[in-house]
Amino acid sequence: MPIKLPSFRPRRDDYPPDLWTKCPSCGEMLFNKQLDKSDRVCPTCDHHFRLSAAARLELLLDPGTFEERDAGLQSVDPLGFVDQKPYPDRVAAAQVATGLRDAAVRGIGAIEGRPVSICVMDFGFMGGSMGAVVGEKVARAAEDAIAARIPLIVVSASGGARMQEGTMALMQLAKTIAVLERRRAARVPYLSLMTDPTTGGVFASYAVLGDVNLAEPRALIGFAGARVSAGTIAQELPPGFQRSEFLFDHGFIDRVVHRRDLRTELVQLLRYLRPADGSSGDGVEGDTRWGFRPMGFLSQLADRVVPEIGPPPGSSGSERSSEERASGEAKRG
Amino acid sequence: MPIKLPSFRPRRDDYPPDLWTKCPSCGEMLFNKQLDKSDRVCPTCDHHFRLSAAARLELLLDPGTFEERDAGLQSVDPLGFVDQKPYPDRVAAAQVATGLRDAAVRGIGAIEGRPVSICVMDFGFMGGSMGAVVGEKVARAAEDAIAARIPLIVVSASGGARMQEGTMALMQLAKTIAVLERRRAARVPYLSLMTDPTTGGVFASYAVLGDVNLAEPRALIGFAGARVSAGTIAQELPPGFQRSEFLFDHGFIDRVVHRRDLRTELVQLLRYLRPADGSSGDGVEGDTRWGFRPMGFLSQLADRVVPEIGPPPGSSGSERSSEERASGEAKRG
Amino acid sequence: MVDRLLHRGREAAAPGDPRDEVWRRVKLARHLGRPRTLELLGEMADEVVELHGDRGFGDDPAIVAGLARIDGRRIAFVGQQKGADTEENVRRNFGMPHPEGYRKAMRVMELAERFGLPVVTFVDVPGAHPGPESEERGIAEAIARSIGLMIRLRTPVVAVITGEGGSGGALAIAVGDVVLALENAVYSVISPEGCASILWRTADEAPAAALAMRMSASDQLALGVIDGVVAEPGEGAHADVRETARRLKSAIVTRLDQLAAVPLDELLEARYRRYRAIGPYTEVAAPAVAQPPSRGLTDRLRDLLDPGRWAAGVPLPGSSRRDEPPAHEDV
Amino acid sequence: MVDRLLHRGREAAAPGDPRDEVWRRVKLARHLGRPRTLELLGEMADEVVELHGDRGFGDDPAIVAGLARIDGRRIAFVGQQKGADTEENVRRNFGMPHPEGYRKAMRVMELAERFGLPVVTFVDVPGAHPGPESEERGIAEAIARSIGLMIRLRTPVVAVITGEGGSGGALAIAVGDVVLALENAVYSVISPEGCASILWRTADEAPAAALAMRMSASDQLALGVIDGVVAEPGEGAHADVRETARRLKSAIVTRLDQLAAVPLDELLEARYRRYRAIGPYTEVAAPAVAQPPSRGLTDRLRDLLDPGRWAAGVPLPGSSRRDEPPAHEDV
């Protein structure tokens, strides 16, 4: 499940890359400014370039609402792993290259004024590989969603588990799934967005388990690498194998969404998938369940967000607090 | 889903059939006495002849333990259905031909001294077609199993729903499944045995939903009739299509069991699949949960069966009665 | 078969015949222009978000499912979807679902349950797909499991028979707290053609079979299988899709509001009782059979009494399989 | 590939080398004569009743599952099953399960939960089947769901790594209250060959990768991934299957008895905490990133800083797909 890491094989560039980028799909030369304006989607062929975690957050969240959590989480070297280069050196190099501590960023933000718990992966950091830090961030993002009864969004971009952490990385599948199972029992919604690439153990854990699974067009999504599949099995691969559309055809993705529509679709879906208390099924708009009032650790965010949400009149007295509700659910789960 | 009924097209026999039967599979001429000794399995090719409900009960249950329930249930004619012949006349003819009131017999019996709720279909009665009576008998068999916390066994042999009862027959799918869902929630085991044929709405309701699905060898099992499939779709059918072994290969049947081994396998499975109270998972033999003491309507049977079961010493005072337990479960279900 | 699915070539029974009226409805229920799930939702809903895939095999275009907002109410929907023309019909397999279609439906219904959305289903199916792939992947299992899920689903369910209610393939998504039907919808345990070719030995007697099975919406209302009939405008739903949708929407919204007022436990208990009770029978005093005589004897007695049975050593009519054929013909 | 699966042709590292010891164990874990699930159960159990099928697609011979009685205790079992020879290996796909194998496992585990049977699993898999059909039918989904089920399964679960614990395909049935391993079993996130070919650029460095990943049972015990190691007799499990089974049976029975004494709610909570807590990390004071600067700027900065990235307009090594390849190589 882990990944090959091209990041650590520096090569000389023939041309300075700061001005333009060549579209790997249609070959078009694209000015970076133009590309940025189109959310890094090729205007000619709709090729979706990868996004950094920061760019992804800016794309999805209301401006200025993101509050990072657990920014200080950092990998340790549980195995004392050395190949051509010690694992801590690889991490340090990736940190310098990306400005990130690890391959995921997580926190609380708002989408159309409504708070969400979000975790976003960054393929630039060691191929988005999942070690204990990534697993922990996904788990905590889910726990925050359960505690605050707000939706969980995870954006995956990963080659899989980080092999330098060995079975500690493998166990992150179990860790993240464990929390996601509690999340499901607590009836808190989870949207999984798969971007290029979402493979290996990340696909086989939190990425595939969304209440609704979304994917960007033509993202590589699969469990085993295509070359592994082809090499091992000596079998021709079907056309479009392991691309978003292939996964859609085979029933694993609800919607393949163009990047320009992503935010709109998330907003739309979140209007239906609301943390439920299980007491009714009327589906009527404006029910007080959605009159969420952030508590506890969310108070800082609440100062920014609450005016936009607007608590329903008279609802505050009649509802149990979100914490009471969450703890009640957790015992059942 | 209903069936074509060869029973109602009398033909002349060339030879008196009381002495011998020709095996439709290998063509061997078999003396009926010989056939009866081998439980109506061809000694040459293992072809499994169909069994009447009475013969099936005798095959599976401890001798003399079967106590029929609801023997008086009888079809009405909800639609006033007339084709070439009124529906009530067809029922009456089938009753005369078979000595049964309808296509299923149900009651309580014992297998190796342990009580089971059992419902057995008889293909000889209008092709084992399922109308309201068959549906009701399956439902009541499941209810008895829940109430007494004893295993449920249903032996299917049916062409499907009885079309003369129209959607009333179709609704028997929902009726039987409804009770089976409660049965599952009550953690009462259900073994489904499919015999030749088990098709249409019977397969698509109680027959397919066993905790463990068993089938006799080479039984025809499927949803749509083979000729319908072939005719509608103009497609070649795979070899062995809709036979037990085909269903096994496709994951819908746990075990294909030769008739001579059926009773042994049922006994074996029922030792593992015991009505559970959910309080422990030790799986240790001789636990008091199995120290079932028949209550209420089972008292008659209990007189015959209890000495063989043997109540565990001292268990009677510490256990809730089966009725209390069943009602507690039913509210959850 | 394609002819039948495209509804070509069949003529009504003689005028004045009571079979005429029901057959007219069968034809309307199958009318190529009849509005399907997505067309009806397009008219009824402010917003429709389709969800896809069964999370195990594929995405069946013969069943659509997702989320929608109707008159301010958020719902989950599931419906069969025939095509509006031959091309779409081929793509959507003439609205005949494979197992993955029902498994998608179950997934979306479970999602609805988890998030407290009521479920509305739209039933319009000649029957589940009867081909080998469908059998291989367990169409019977998918239907049975979907029925089971709908019976225990902890959210209100309104089912609407909008066109053909064809057997188990229809019931798989037609279990509900309230079952409505459009005026010209039909509901039956087998297609009238299938019924006729078995009981009348010719599919030409389909109108007689349709009458005998009482498959019209009004007959099904009288039988208690459905709870309400929504009148269609003018010559039928195809003639005025917008008005059909308007009436249906009003009926659905009314029922959803009624159901929302019922506590879930009561709702589930009532739904259970509804299906537990369905199907009339009678009870006579004397048991039909005594304790069984020795095994084999009964069988031999019946072989004598019932000359059509297999044991007589004469091959059954219609035998086409190598060993003893059950001569059934189910749809 | 078949060579590797049949464990031919690979030589150990130089003697005296620390890689030697771990590689010896890898070879033992893959030994063709190593006892598999059914062989071990055959020795351990008084009775074994195999159950079949996933109720949706097929019956995967690479995973066996069913009911068994061990020392008077009734259990449900699930295990991977390699073949004892080439013919059986082909039939059992070299013990590499397809999605339907994991779905069968889930079905049997749910059955065990319903009827209060503890679950014992036997893990011995190079990895889940990596071919197209496996991807098409959702191997990732099946693995994820199986892990999720095992975490919430309300019955005691003992998992035993008996041979190769290969990545997600192993973990899918290796979540438990107690995880044991045979002495020469191995457990890793990727095969040593796969790891070596990525990080050392040659599969020949597999022994070095095996050492670096600390994949031996004793290392996994030290890491806390497993809870106990069962010593193998003599030269390894293959040399004395009966004695191996005897020791394993004793370990399993002891653990089952311990677990049976724990109330289920506590057991479930402890199991949850175990997996929730696994994997070490540290926390430093200062956040690494401030509020993100404007979109695009970060990306361009990183393109400059990280010359290996795709945006540099230079095709990546190993590109074989039409558009931008992620150049990953996961197993």
Ligand SMILES: [Zn+2]
């Ligand atoms: Zn382009």
Ligand SMILES: [Zn+2]
């Ligand atoms: Zn024979």
